[in-house]
Amino acid sequence: MNAYQPHAASHAFILLEVLRAREVLAELPALAEHAEPELLTQVIEEAGKFVGEVLSPLNREGDEVGAQWKAGDVTMPPGFRDAYQAFWQAGWPSLACAAEDGGQGLPTVLEAVLHEMLNAANHGWTMAPGLLHGAYECLKHHGSHAVQARYLEKLATGEWLATMCLTEPHAGSDLGLVRTRATPLPDGRFALSGTKIFISGGEHDLSDNIVHLVLARLPDAPPGPKGLSLFVVPKFHEDGSRSAVHCERIEEKMGIHASPTCVMRFDDAVAELVGEPGKGLNAMFVMMNAARLLVGLQGIGLLDAALQKATAYAHDRRQMRAPGSNSRAGEADAIALHPAVQRILLTQRAWIDTGRVLAYRTALELDIQKHHPDAARRAAAARWCSLVTPVLKSAWTEQAFSGASACLQVFGGHGYVREWGIEQHVRDARVSMIYEGTNEIQAIDLLVRKTLPDGAASLRALLAELAEDSADPRARAALERFEHFVQHAVVAATTPGGTASTDRPYWLADDFLRALALLLMAWAWSRIAAAESGGKPSAGAAFWRWVWPEFEMRMTLMDNTLAEA
Numbered sequence: 001m002n003a004y005q006p007h008a009a010s011h012a013f014i015l016l017e018v019l020r021a022r023e024v025l026a027e028l029p030a031l032a033e034h035a036e037p038e039l040l041t042q043v044i045e046e047a048g049k050f051v052g053e054v055l056s057p058l059n060r061e062g063d064e065v066g067a068q069w070k071a072g073d074v075t076m077p078p079g080f081r082d083a084y085q086a087f088w089q090a091g092w093p094s095l096a097c098a099a100e101d102g103g104q105g106l107p108t109v110l111e112a113v114l115h116e117m118l119n120a121a122n123h124g125w126t127m128a129p130g131l132l133h134g135a136y137e138c139l140k141h142h143g144s145h146a147v148q149a150r151y152l153e154k155l156a157t158g159e160w161l162a163t164m165c166l167t168e169p170h171a172g173s174d175l176g177l178v179r180t181r182a183t184p185l186p187d188g189r190f191a192l193s194g195t196k197i198f199i200s201g202g203e204h205d206l207s208d209n210i211v212h213l214v215l216a217r218l219p220d221a222p223p224g225p226k227g228l229s230l231f232v233v234p235k236f237h238e239d240g241s242r243s244a245v246h247c248e249r250i251e252e253k254m255g256i257h258a259s260p261t262c263v264m265r266f267d268d269a270v271a272e273l274v275g276e277p278g279k280g281l282n283a284m285f286v287m288m289n290a291a292r293l294l295v296g297l298q299g300i301g302l303l304d305a306a307l308q309k310a311t312a313y314a315h316d317r318r319q320m321r322a323p324g325s326n327s328r329a330g331e332a333d334a335i336a337l338h339p340a341v342q343r344i345l346l347t348q349r350a351w352i353d354t355g356r357v358l359a360y361r362t363a364l365e366l367d368i369q370k371h372h373p374d375a376a377r378r379a380a381a382a383r384w385c386s387l388v389t390p391v392l393k394s395a396w397t398e399q400a401f402s403g404a405s406a407c408l409q410v411f412g413g414h415g416y417v418r419e420w421g422i423e424q425h426v427r428d429a430r431v432s433m434i435y436e437g438t439n440e441i442q443a444i445d446l447l448v449r450k451t452l453p454d455g456a457a458s459l460r461a462l463l464a465e466l467a468e469d470s471a472d473p474r475a476r477a478a479l480e481r482f483e484h485f486v487q488h489a490v491v492a493a494t495t496p497g498g499t500a501s502t503d504r505p506y507w508l509a510d511d512f513l514r515a516l517a518l519l520l521m522a523w524a525w526s527r528i529a530a531a532e533s534g535g536k537p538s539a540g541a542a543f544w545r546w547v548w549p550e551f552e553m554r555m556t557l558m559d560n561t562l563a564e565a
C-alpha cells in the first residue's frame with residue numbers, strides 16, 4: 001500500500017504560473033513582502049515534507065485503531081499527539097494569522113495549500129486543526145478584549161485546539177431550533193446547559209486545552225436564529241480547574257475513525273459571550289465560511305490521495321492486451337493503457353486541477369478582500385468568495401466521494417478489500433458532503449440567499465468576469481446560455497423583495513450549482529491551458545470529453561423543472 005505523498009511542484013505551478021500569485025499579492029501592501037515565488041515555493045515544499053514524512057505514515061493505523069473513549073476522556077491513535085505537538089511547534093497553524101497575535105502574517109493561500117495536503121494525507125487527524133483558523137478569525141472579529149487576551153494567541157499558534165458546537169439532536173441544518181441555554185451569572189459571565197452532538201474534536205489528547213465555541217439561547221431570546229448568541233468556554237479555565245463540559249461518548253462512524261465525533265454535555269459550564277446577544281449566527285458565520293473553503297479543499301485533497309493510489313496500481317497491474325498494443329512485454333499490458341481505466345484517472349485529474357485553481361483563487365481573493373487598497377477590487381473579491389465557496393464545498397466533496405469510488409474500481413476486487421487502503425478514502429470522503437452545511441443547503445445558499453436577493457446582479461458580474469477570460473468557444477456559448485437562463489427564469493421567480501416567489505428556485509438549486517461548477521471549471525481550464533502555452537499534454541481534453549457534457553444535462557433538467565412548475 002502506497003501512502004499519499006505531496007507533489008509540491010504541482011501546487012506551486014497552479015499558484016505561481018496559472019494564478020500568478022506573485023503579481024496578485026504584490027498589489028496588497030500588507031502581503032507584498034511575502035509575494036516572492038521563492039518564499040511561496042519554499043513554504044509549500046516544507047509543508048509537503050511535514051505532511052509526507054509525519055502525517056501520511058499515521059493514516060492507516062489511525063483508521064484501524066480509531067479514537068478511543070473511556071470514562072469521558074478520549075485517547076487519539078498512536079503518534080497523533082506527537083504529530084500535533086510537532087505541527088504547532090513548527091508554526092504551521094499560525095501561517096496566515098496576524099503577527100500581532102503570534103502568527104506569521106503569510107498569505108491565506110499558503111494555508112489553503114497546506115490544508116489540501118493535510119487532508120489528503122490524513123483526514124481524521126486534520127479534522128482537529130481544521131477548525132482552528134476559523135475559531136481564531138471568529139474571536140478576532142467578535143471577541144471582547146478580555147476574550148481576545150485569553151484565547152487569540154493560543155489559537156493563532158495552535159497551542160490550544162478549538163471546536164464548533166452548533167448541532168443538537170433535533171437541530172442540524174436548522175440551527176434556529178438550538179435549545180442550549182445560557183443563564184447570566186452575577187459576574188457578567190454565563191452558565192451553559194444543554195447537549196451538543198457530532199462535535200468534531202470535542203475531547204482528545206492532542207493539545208493541552210480545548211476552546212469550545214457554542215451557540216446557545218439567552219433566557220429572554222426570541223425563538224429561531226435571531227435568538228442565538230455565541231459563547232466561548234474552555235476545557236480548562238485559567239486557574240487550571242476543569243469546566244463542566246463532558247464528553248458523554250463518541251460516535252461509531254463509517255469513516256474518519258481517527259476523528260472523535262463527540263456528544264458533549266454542558267452542565268452549567270461557565271462561559272463568556274462572543275459578540276452581541278442575538279448575533280451568534282453572524283459571529284459563527286466567520287468560522288463556518290472559513291470551514292467551508294477548507295472542506296472544499298478537503299474534497300480536492302481526498303480525491304488526489306485516491307488518484308495517487310489508483311495511478312500507481314494501474315501502472316503495476318497487468319491484464320489483457322490494451323487495444324492497439326504492439327507490446328511483447330509480459331503476457332498482458334498494464335491496465336493504465338486500457339481506455340476505460342485512463343478515462344477514470346484523467347477525469348479525476350481534471351477535477352483536481354480545476355479545483356485547485358478555484359480554491360487557491362478563492363484563498364487569494366480572501367486576502368484581496370481584506371487588504372486591497374481599492375474598494376471596488378475588495379467588493380469584487382467579496383463577491384467571488386461568497387459565490388464560489390458554496391460551489392467548491394458542494395461540487396468537489398461530491399466528486400471526492402464518487403471519484404474515490406471510481407478509483408477503487410481501478411483496483412477491481414483488490415479495491416474492495418482493505419489491503420490497498422483505497423476503500424478508506426471512499427469511507428472517509430462521504431462525510432464531507434454532509435458537514436459544514438449539507439450540499440443541498442449549499443445549493444440553496446447559492447441560489448436563494450446569494451443570487452435572488454440582488455436580482456442576480458452579483459452572479460451576472462461573476463459570469464462577465466469568467467467570460468472575459470474564457471477563450472474556448474464552448475465555454476463562451478455556455479456562459480451566454482446560463483446568463484440568459486439567470487436573467488429570464490431565475491429573476492422571474494423572485495418577488496420585488498428579493499425572495500423566492502414560489503418553490504421553483506428550491507427545485508432548481510442543485511442543478512444550478514452544478515451548472516455553475518462546470519462553468520467555473522471551464523474557466524479554470526482556459527487559465528491552465530494559457531499557463532501551459534500548448535506545451536505538455538494535460539487533462540484538459542478529458543475535461544471537455546467526459547466532464548463538460550454534464551453542463552448540457554443540467555440545463556435540460558432546469559428547463560424541464562421550469563416547464564413543469
Ligand SMILES: Cc1cc2nc3c(=O)[nH]c(=O)nc-3n(C[C@H](O)[C@H](O)[C@H](O)COP(=O)(O)OP(=O)(O)OC[C@H]3O[C@@H](n4cnc5c(N)ncnc54)[C@H](O)[C@@H]3O)c2cc1C
Nearest residue numbers: 164165166167172173198199200261434435436437438440
Ligand atoms: C462526522 C461529523 C462531524 C461533524 N462535526 C460537527 C462539528 O464539529 N460541529 C457541529 O456543530 N456539527 C458537526 N456535525 C454535524 C453536521 O454539521 C450536521 O450533520 C449537518 O449540518 C446536517 O444536519 P443533520 O445531520 O441534523 O441533518 P438534517 O438537517 O436533519 O438533514 C437531513 C437531510 O435533509 C436535508 N435538508 C434539511 N433541511 C433542508 C432544507 N431546508 N432544504 C433542503 N434540504 C434540507 C439535508 O440536506 C439532509 O440531506 C458533524 C457531523 C458529522 C457526521
